[in-house]
Amino acid sequence: MSKLLIKNAKELVTCKGRGPKAGERMNELEIIADGALKIEDGIITQVGKTDEIVSKIDEEEFEVIDASGQSVLPGFVDSHTHLVFGGYRADEFNWRVQGKTYTEIMERGGGIINSVDSTRRASQADLKAAAQKRLDSMLSFGVTTVEGKSGYGLNLETELKQLQVMEEINQEHAVDIISTFLGAHSIPDEYEDTSDFVEYLIEEVMPVIVDEVDVDFCDVFCEQGVFSVNEAREILLAGQKLGLKSKLHADEIAQLGGAELAAEIGAVSADHLLKASEQGIKRMAESGTVGVLLPITAFSLKEEYAQGRYMIDNELPVALATDFNPGSCYSESIPLLIALATLYMELTIEEAITALTINGAAAIDKSDQVGSLEVGKRGDLVILDAPSYTHLAYHIGVNSVDKVVKDGEVVVN
Incomplete structure (x- = not known):
């Protein structure tokens, strides 16, 4: 012993x-x-x-x-990351510095699809080696449990490859990984009709994912120009039938109603929430859905921060996470996260610590074990x-x- x-x-x-x-x-x-x-x-x-x-x-x-x-x-719980991916997108960061918008960057061939191409080409061994180094860095900042999303495959083969990498590393690395299937992260070039891609995910991808790997959650990028509220609902409810708990990228770029959807379907968390409505925040608070705020992403994109102070004052349980990813937030820095949350989102340091510990654990449904x-x-x-x-x-x-x-x-x- x-x-x-x-x-x-x-x-x-x-x-x-x-x-x-x-x-x-x-x-x-x-x-x-x-x-x-x-x-x-x-x-x-x-x-x-x-x-x-x-x-x-x-x-x-x-x-x-x-x-x-x-x-x-x-130990800190980073409840929203995209830690397994191929390639980098440093050029996009430079374009943002020059004033290019997210839409303009996508038109130049950037955005999520850029990472999809790199991740599809990458070997499983290369993805694993890179992800292990990222976890080493996260651990040095005090992160002992992390949520990791797929979503840079948008097809069965690569989504499965990402989740297999997380499953393997989880057996070997000190940091615990809670895996999330995010096949609905973007619409791949090979699909012109979003409804066809939604059908493909539900009918052909998700049943295999659940059968082949250990995965806890299903997530959807519910956003203008990506997946509508109705499409997100369809995917997440299909995931629930397969035993996957729900998460949601919600109301980041436009007030689409993602927060309201998260409350409606009993999602464990809704994340980003920069443009969430007051009604959506209220409904999430009533449903017990955790609001996961990602201030480094807003900082990196030079966007207004989510209303952390308002959310807490209105009884919404708030968690903080890095959103580490190759595009909009290439940072796993817990010190930067805390600085932005306290200085610019008006959280007290006590609230920030709660958001990174017990509430972070609740955002991945592990508050009975860690946090x-x-x-x-x-x-x-x-x-x-x-x-x-x-x-x-x-x-x-x-x-x-x-x-x-x-x-x-x-x-x-």
């Missing part, structure tokens, strides 16, 4: 709760001063004051980390090179992570 003891933490930020948290509860971090916790066989078995825990055990039986003067938090430091949950945590969690925002854009523990094992030291 592996045993790990963390003791003498200046503050143990537990983020206690089964999630998701909404409204004022997002400010409640449940902090224990001079805190300690025990992890045995990867599971947290005790949390409390150092003297209470240490007095009842033989420390020689444990690997011990003295966290004096440090802040200890749950907080509680007895019975997995031993995933971050130890900061700082005396307070507030340094995550205060030390702007700098990685404050000293150590990362995953399933009770030190994986970054």
